Amino acid sequence: MHNDKDSSSSSIKNQSSSSRSSSSKSDWIWDVSVESLLNPKIKYGSMTDSRDGQTYKTVKIGNQVWMAQNLN
Helix, strand or coil, X not given: CCCHHHHHHHHHHHHHHHHHHHCCHHHCCCCCCHHHHCCCCCCXXXXXXXXXXXXXXXXXXXXXXXXXXXXX
């Protein structure tokens, strides 16, 4: 028995998998500055990780300070 609903969902899966395979890792550009990923309208603080000396952006929301970046 053929079901149109099953057919359409499998064609969507096939489209998404074929579009992923056509892209290669060489298409990605990884040299993006941290500042370009942050919202310029927000005032950021910073903190330095004492374990390795790396500095990370923070943001204050209400009375809490949150990390604005993931740890490396």
